Amino acid sequence: MCKKKVIKLAAVLVLFVSVTLSIWICKNNNAHYECTEYAMNTVIHISASGKNAQRAAEEVTEEIRKIDSRMSAHSKKSEIYQLNLRASKEPLKVSDEVFSLIKKSVYISEKTNGAFDITVKPLADVWNITSENPSLPSDEQISDALSKIGFRNIILDEKNKTVFFAREGMSLDLGAITKGYAADRAAEIFKKHNIKSALVDLGGNIYAVGKKTDGSKWKIGIQAPFKKRGEYFKLYPAEDTSIVTSGAYERYFEINGKIYHHILDPKTGYPAQSGIQSATVVCKNSVLADALSTAVYVLGKEESKSLTDIFDGIHIIILTDSGEIIEY
């Protein structure tokens, strides 16, 4: 073969190899995408597989950030902030999104006998669990806060989409369902992009979309309370479902060896003490799983049992103070 022909052949070969390689890299980039973000006061992991995985995951991240500010009680631009400022004086019109979340919350409050209650904010404020120098609130502060809470004082007007607080000083805290709502939206976005395999983990509030790429179910670890992140007491096989855990270990302070945590019992005004270390709820709707995990933590093992009769398709996993695992 002459020298010219050899050079030509080599050039064609190099072109072929580089085109094949770039197609493979593109495909590979499309095939799997993972990212870690910080939002909603927690570390968020997103992983997705399939065509457009990256685009879908980026859209999910953006939506999570938007939900964080839309549902925040601290951001002056949020509807929740405006409600807390003005809804004790007059009915306020809100978006369909906020209206339906509040309506759903009230429904879950009714069904959990008030264990889950988004009007808990005045109480959360006096406990101020996450402050730099937390201290115990006085009995007066607690009874004053208790006089301002109660989901039955949320007056909803379905036709005009307005919210009114029947008691002066009431305010809402959607902290117990915001991550669940974000997880539901994430699952919707992945489905819209036809992603068959994805996992969203919002600090223990998980949505498992489809199965793993090898066809097996996702294995979701349930955090062992007060242990290092990622140390699990149980693995749960999951497919197209949400898994949400509530526990004292997430946010708390300690005084004289006693732990005061962020899940409050709206009946007593104190951090819930129901004899359990963590409450996990598995169900397709993550808002419901999130709300119910908080409720189960407040209610304890006996009272939570009946929730499986009230809500279809939920599974409850309780880790008791004595280390027993109970499932309904």
Ligand code: AMP
């Ligand atoms: P979670 O971690 O989902 O159980 O939600 C706990 C957060 O929801 C707390 O940090 C408070 O902001 C708020 N919260 C506390 N107690 C309750 C309750 N009983 N019902 C509804 N929200 C609550």
Ligand code: MG
């Ligand atoms: Mg919750």
